[in-house]
Amino acid sequence: MQSSRTSYDLVVLAGDVGGTNVNLALIGKKGGTFTLLFDRHYRTKDEPSLVAPLGRFLEEARRELPGLRPELCCVSGAGPVVNGRIALTNAPWGIEAREIESGFALPTRLINDFTAVSYGVILLDPANPEQITRLPHSDGSLPEPKTGLRAIVGAGTGLGVGFVLRMRDRVEALPSEGGHITLPVYDELSRDFQRWLERRFGFVPGAEAGVSGQGIANLIEFLAERASEVGDGAQKALDAPSADRPALVAAAAATDPLCAQAMRIFIELYARVAADLTAAFLPSGGIFLAGGIAAKNERLFLEGDRFMAMFERSYREHIRSILAATPVMIVKDYSISLYGAANAAVSLA
Numbered sequence: 001m002q003s004s005r006t007s008y009d010l011v012v013l014a015g016d017v018g019g020t021n022v023n024l025a026l027i028g029k030k031g032g033t034f035t036l037l038f039d040r041h042y043r044t045k046d047e048p049s050l051v052a053p054l055g056r057f058l059e060e061a062r063r064e065l066p067g068l069r070p071e072l073c074c075v076s077g078a079g080p081v082v083n084g085r086i087a088l089t090n091a092p093w094g095i096e097a098r099e100i101e102s103g104f105a106l107p108t109r110l111i112n113d114f115t116a117v118s119y120g121v122i123l124l125d126p127a128n129p130e131q132i133t134r135l136p137h138s139d140g141s142l143p144e145p146k147t148g149l150r151a152i153v154g155a156g157t158g159l160g161v162g163f164v165l166r167m168r169d170r171v172e173a174l175p176s177e178g179g180h181i182t183l184p185v186y187d188e189l190s191r192d193f194q195r196w197l198e199r200r201f202g203f204v205p206g207a208e209a210g211v212s213g214q215g216i217a218n219l220i221e222f223l224a225e226r227a228s229e230v231g232d233g234a235q236k237a238l239d240a241p242s243a244d245r246p247a248l249v250a251a252a253a254a255t256d257p258l259c260a261q262a263m264r265i266f267i268e269l270y271a272r273v274a275a276d277l278t279a280a281f282l283p284s285g286g287i288f289l290a291g292g293i294a295a296k297n298e299r300l301f302l303e304g305d306r307f308m309a310m311f312e313r314s315y316r317e318h319i320r321s322i323l324a325a326t327p328v329m330i331v332k333d334y335s336i337s338l339y340g341a342a343n344a345a346v347s348l349a
């Protein structure tokens with residue numbers, strides 16, 4: 001890849017640190033367009049801190065793109081930012097802005113992971129099917145996004161929530177810990193799952209315990225305990241480390257009944273979380289399903305209106321009307337948090 005600093009107004013070192021991966025990229029800004037120039041991915045649990053992979057990344061980037069050096073750094077992580085530090089909620093180490101600044105001479109900002117996703121959503125075109133999949137409502141309609149608030153909810157390793165709104169003359173992306181609202185159960189089986197989680201955690205569980213990669217791991221374990229027979233696909237998932245279970249369950253959902261049931265409950269719980277957040281935020285600009293699970297399992301969300309049939313349900317007619325009018329979209333671009341971090345670095349500088 002050939003590129004030069006003069007091709008861009010600004011080059012940003014963008015990072016996204018999750019429970020599974022550390023994703024790093026150099027992103028060039030030209031006018032209002034952001035371009036991914038170079039990226040690498042590392043296993044979070046294989047690293048002692050962020051500094052080590054950052055050093056290797058920058059060294060490799062210098063070899064691949066000589067003369068191209070970032071001027072700003074913005075890193076997102078799962079957890080609140082307190083005094084320039086994120087104590088990661090799903091990894092064994094934290095992120096320190098001062099450590100990055102002193103080690104690499106880069107002005108550095110830390111943001112919540114879903115603040116980054118929210119800044120990335122601003123850059124997406126809802127009409128572009130390469131970036132977004134719009135979920136039809138049960139009547140076949142596809143409501144058009146309006147200029148109001150946009151809500152983002154994303155199941156990955158954990159469950160993130162954020163929102164974007166226009167405040168006077170600028171767009172603000174704001175974080176939330178909405179992934180820890182109470183798990184929104186809806187029938188006897190999901191209530192049994194809630195009670196099973198409550199016995200495990202000692203208190204009524206949050207949504208993340210069911211709607212995330214951890215949630216899928218919890219679901220297959222819960223269902224297997226109740227099942228008279230466990231198929232090969234489910235057993236393979238149960239025998240794997242917890243972090244590997246979600247992908248194995250999703251992959252076996254087409255052939256293994258227990259894995260199919262786990263994914264069905266996961267998607268229905270996801271829909272209930274999205275519906276509750278829609279009632280709370282009234283996102284006329286749409287609700288965006290981010291995170292890798294929805295993007296990688298889009299077919300399961302669309303199949304038989306599985307997601308939308310549960311999303312549209314409410315005991316109150318006026319809430320059903322709000323839900324039916326809300327655009328729902330799956331974010332397909334895995335690099336959304338990196339683009340968002342770059343956008344945040346520029347917007348907040």
